[in-house]
Amino acid sequence: SFILYTSNPSHTNSSSSQFAFKYYCLFQRWDRQKMSKVVVVGDLNVGKTCLINRFCKDVFERDYKATIGVDFEIERFEISGVPFSLQIWDTAGQEKFKCIASAYYRGAHVIITVFDMADIKSLDHTHQWLEEALRENDPDSCFIFLVGTKSDLLSREERLRTEKDAIKIATEMKAEFWAVSSKTGENVQEFFFRVAALSFEKCILRDMENGLPATIGQGDSISKHKCKSLSALGH
Numbered sequence: 486s487f488i489l490y491t492s493n494p495s496h497t498n499s500s501s502s503q504f505a506f507k508y509y510c511l512f513q514r515w516d517r518q519k520m521s522k523v524v525v526v527g528d529l530n531v532g533k534t535c536l537i538n539r540f541c542k543d544v545f546e547r548d549y550k551a552t553i554g555v556d557f558e559i560e561r562f563e564i565s566g567v568p569f570s571l572q573i574w575d576t577a578g579q580e581k582f583k584c585i586a587s588a589y590y591r592g593a594h595v596i597i598t599v600f601d602m603a604d605i606k607s608l609d610h611t612h613q614w615l616e617e618a619l620r621e622n623d624p625d626s627c628f629i630f631l632v633g634t635k636s637d638l639l640s641r642e643e644r645l646r647t648e649k650d651a652i653k654i655a656t657e658m659k660a661e662f663w664a665v666s667s668k669t670g671e672n673v674q675e676f677f678f679r680v681a682a683l684s685f686e687k688c689i690l691r692d693m694e695n696g697l698p699a700t701i702g703q704g705d706s707i708s709k710h711k712c713k714s715l716s717a718l719g720h
């Protein structure tokens with residue numbers, strides 16, 4: 486953290502004060518940036534890393550490489566003309582890394598609970614993952630998503646059956662359910678745009694409650710940094 490020694494740093498002259506002032510400005514700018522923290526949890530091998538990599542880097546890795554502890558990506562958006570970022574935390578599903586990963590749950594605005602649609606046991610475990618993530622957060626202030634990955638591996642009948650089970654669990658969790666495939670890319674961008682749109686809206690409301698100016702540009706467009714635009718904020 487950064488400590489300021491003067492309430493109005495622009496009124497001082499020494500080099501250390503100039504240094505402090507520079508950081509004060511940087512800190513102010515950083516502080517004003519709208520950003521939400523997203524935590525992704527779920528069993529090992531369900532496809533958390535692939536989901537994040539498909540969205541952030543548009544790649545798909547066929548070989549499994551376990552996440553050790555945690556990893557994170559920052560994805561930048563422009564929503565109604567306002568810069569907005571998601572800080573996406575990818576946590577390890579392996580039991581031996583759980584205590585490292587859980588140290589990063591705190592302060593989440595969004596919890597994404599992931600299961601493998603081709604492995605129904607991983608759906609049963611989602612309640613436990615969510616409970617652990619919520620223990621570190623205020624349940625009333627988090628958006629919760631249940632995401633089924635690997636939809637490309639299921640037949641039409643299997644998919645319908647699994648989606649029915651997942652919707653039941655999502656209702657119990659007060660979560661929104663999405664079925665995605667990081668392999669084909671199905672629903673991945675749509676899902677993260679939805680996460681970004683809801684988080685952004687919450688951010689604006691938070692700013693207004695704190696008396697901060699909350700002007701936004703015109704329209705309801707949302708776009709990923711250097712990406713083509715998708716219309717409709719709450720699609």
Ligand SMILES: Nc1nc2c(ncn2[C@@H]2O[C@H](COP(=O)(O)OP(=O)(O)OP(=O)(O)O)[C@@H](O)[C@H]2O)c(=O)[nH]1
Binds near residue numbers: 527529533534636667
């Ligand atoms: N067919 C298919 N395979 C997938 C998909 N997503 C992930 N996989 C595969 O599933 C395996 C596990 O993916 P990861 O993303 O590494 O899993 P993880 O949940 O991050 O695993 P941990 O880091 O151990 O928690 C890899 O071999 C991926 O290629 C998908 O949408 N379709």
